[in-house]
Amino acid sequence: MADSAVTISNSALILVGAERISSLGEASRPARICNDIFPKLRDHMIAEHPWNFAIKRQDLAQDATVPVFGYAYRFGIPSDCLRILDTNLGDADWAKEGEYIVANFTDVKIKFLSRITDISKWSEGFKEALAHKMAIYLAYSLVQSTTLSQALKKDYQIIMRNAKAQDAQEHGLMMVEADEWLNSRF
Secondary structure, eight states: OOSSHHHHHHHHHHHTTOOOOSOTTSSSHHHHHHHHHHHHHHHHHHHHTTOGGGEEEEEOOBOSSOOSSSOSEEEEOOTTEEEEEEETTTTSOEEEETTEEEESOSOOEEEEEEOOOOGGGSOHHHHHHHHHHHHHHHHHHHHOOHHHHHHHHHHHHHHHHHHHHHHHTSSOOOOOOOOHHHHTTO
16 A cells, blocks of 8 residues: 555545545545544554554653642653553653643653654554545445445454554564562462
8 A cells, every 4th residue: 555645545435435536635525524534543543552653752851830739740741642651650650631741750751652644654554444444434424324334344343453463463572570469370
């Protein structure tokens, strides 16, 4: 699949039997709908799973504003952060409040899912899943078919499951540390 929003949108339009578009900016109804749903579904799907292409790590800068109570420090979250996966704080007390993390530590690092708009960085499985997710929305919007929408939803679930499984296989072994709770079953 080529690396453009138009190509992914056209894949979705083909799945519902609609006319292809040449640009998301064109005046046609399919283009306007695709232009509207593409960024929303992209961000939603990236945040839904820890895709390898979207994972970033960053040392957060301490904000000059101190929280009113409960925590000693506040840190700005990157504007492209869709979901925080992990921090260097372990089980320590911290919280996400709006666009900030508050904590009682002076050094906060995060691992997060980033809004990746460069389609060439996406996995092929993600691109295919996004096209199918778009098709689910387009099925009713363009051809008023709930039957088609339901069939596409089933296909999407299979494609998404396969894309997630393939993505999960792209790293080394992850060690699970045995703790008191895990060892209690022995």
